[in-house]
Amino acid sequence: MPQILVQLIDRCHEPEINLSEIAGIIDKDTAISAKLLQLANSAFIGARRSFLNVEQAVVYLGADTIRNLVISLSVQQVFQRIKSTDQASISRFWYHSLANALIARNIALTAAYNNPSEAYLAGLLHDIGKLLLHVAFPDTYAPFFHKSSHLQNDHLIVLEEKKFNINHCAAGAWLCEEWRLPTLLTDAVRYHHHTLEEVEQALPLTRIAYLANLLSHNTTDNGEHCLEAADRLFGLSPEQVCSLYNGVEEQIKLLANQLGIRISQQDTASHKQAAKRTGSQEEVHQNPADQNRRILLISDLLNALLTAEKPEQVLAAVEQGLKRLLNVSAFLIMVLDRESGDLTGVTTPNSTLPREFNNLTFSPQQYANSLPGNALVHQRLMHFFTTEQGKEPIRPLDARLLHMLGTKGMLGVPMVYKSEIQGLLLIGFNDAGICESGTHWEPLHLLANHAALCFYLNHLQALQAEQLAVERIRTADMTAKRFINEINDPLTTLRNHLQTAEKKYEHGQAINRDLAVLNEKCDRLDQVLLELMARSAE
Structure with missing residues (x-):
């Protein structure tokens, strides 16, 4: 695993993400930063401005999108070192992965999923376990890797488990866990070959990866199953399913060129046929x-x-x-x-x-x-x-x-x-x-x-109104307590001076000063009461 990716994932796990630090980490790897800038400025991202450096791209696109792009670049960088005599199978693998990623992103956009770049990454990595098994067992897994694009998904899983005691879904999920990738992403890789009934109960990202894999493997035999899955998982119509292929072929060529991945004309042709098969299920022409x-x-x-x-x-x-x-x-x-x-x-x-x-x-x-x-x-x-x-x-x-x-x-x-x-x-x-x-x-x-x-x-407005009413009651309560204290003080003074004046009067002493104090306290009491009446009118 590239060191840049280790550091980047660590930073993205922190509660407060420092975008300048993330840009600094990426800048340390010249090859990754150059390809990242190339991708960020491409039609694939579709930004309305061009970026002159990595920090601008990070600030504009956000940490999550940048992290997903760097993971994509790093995975390709790690596994491009695979030495294989069957380059055609490697080419088909990357073509299928890119197609899956782009279709997954289109599903996310159509289904209003809040993180299309995460869906893209799940689509790209869904079969990463195949490469891992190919690296671990280069000779033994080579026939599986060669035939994987032609085998039924269930059949491939059974053969892998029988031979290696693990299938590529579990192997890919293990790698995601080792790389500390998000749990949602790991689950999408782990469950993308489960049954439709099981996936129907899963979280949105797993459903997206499952449907994208079905659509990218679309054949004459499973066209109806693709449409059924699209309807059951996201309520998509045949018209919407057909639109998921729009622009995918062109973007595959663009991404493959920027990532240095070889794809053959045969791969492109098979993708065109898949789109036509889905479209042929229901022709929709709108004026x-x-x-x-x-x-x-x-x-x-x-x-x-x-x-x-x-x-x-x-x-x-x-x-x-x-x-x-x-x-x-x-x-x-x-x-x-x-x-x-x-x-x-x-x-x-x-x-x-x-x-x-x-x-x-x-x-x-x-x-x-x-x-x-x-x-x-x-x-x-x-x-x-x-x-x-x-x-x-x-x-x-x-x-x-x-x-x-x-x-x-x-x-x-x-x-x-x-x-x-x-x-x-x-x-x-x-x-x-x-x-x-x-x-x-x-x-x-x-x-x-x-x-x-x-x-x-x-x-939310009702809650705010309730909170405001509670605050007003609390304020009124505090105000009332303050006025009670202010009223209580002159009343106590009045009581004491009245008792003193009464005793002086009985003994024939002068009470003029006491009357003056009483008069002063009455004025203060009158002022407090007027203020209280004004507050209550509010």
Whole structure:
């Protein structure tokens, strides 16, 4: 492992990251710093400015992105020393790794994952265990390495474990742990050949690495499986899956040239065929005018949400958005009860649904197998459509919701902000084409997630209002105590002087001075009371 990478990872683990120190570490390695600057200034990064030195790039791109780029460069630098008579297999390995990395980044961008550079790195390193095994067992593993691009994933794993008592996934995860790479990244490498059912329960980065690997291995036989995985893991339509390949071929050539990696024309051709296979699953042609109208519609909907200040305004904006996007009137907005964790149905004044929806409350944990429960647990859009010939049993909660919505189908769209559920959109429909086309998925996700942000901000404002009220009560309490003390002092003085004056008067002594003091204390008491009245008026 390059020393520069050891020092860089150590610095990135510190609570407070010093960007100048990170730049200084990278500058010590001339080869790495030169390639880093070349990458930072390339179309791959897409920065709006050019960088003259490493420190500028670090400050502009941030420690995480720079760390991921340096890891990418370091891995290639370490393993380029492999001496192999089968350079074609090495070329195919790096081509597949770069394709995987770029597709993973595109998935992250499409699915709104908050760290696309981390997704890129997970895609790049997912098969690093193959190189490690090739280095450890150069002669024995060579046939596996040569055939790995042609073998089914499950078959390769079985053969590796039988021969070496370890597979390349576990070997790669071990290397990531040794290099102290982030745990999320290590898990993505470890689990990228697990079953779809297992990965479906995993964290987003593992799901991204799994799907990217499927898509980069796309063949005629597994095209349907790719589309199914994309839908189940991220709710992506065939149209969106096809778009994940956009620009990948050109960027592979660019990165390979900058990293000094050889790729063959055969590799490029196979990638083109994979993109065509995915695209052939569903041909989608959109008129430019339709695309413009769609963009304007989404812009209007998001602006309406951004200007909504109260929960009722957010609900109205969401209602308007659903009507314009899907032309439906049967829908329910369910918001999170933060005390109980349950979801409660809310209808707007213009809703055509019965008022009983306002009393509908359910626990996502209790009904985890229902459509709403599944959508919330997996934080992705889910749908189903029933027909008279349908044999699929409908769960009680789903049946009740369909009955209340008065429709044959139902969409569940979770409202998520910062990976936390803020609510759920339940949409009823009678046109099965809504599910088949999937063209509304992305706008629906945008609408739901922006609504989630609005509900979250409303929650913060409510908390701030509560804190402000508490502070006012605390301030009033302290003020009252101060006034009590200030009133108590002249009252005590009054009492004492009255007793003294009374005794003097009984003995025929002069009490003029005592009366003057009493008068002074009365004035002070009057002043305190006036001040207290003024404060209470505030």
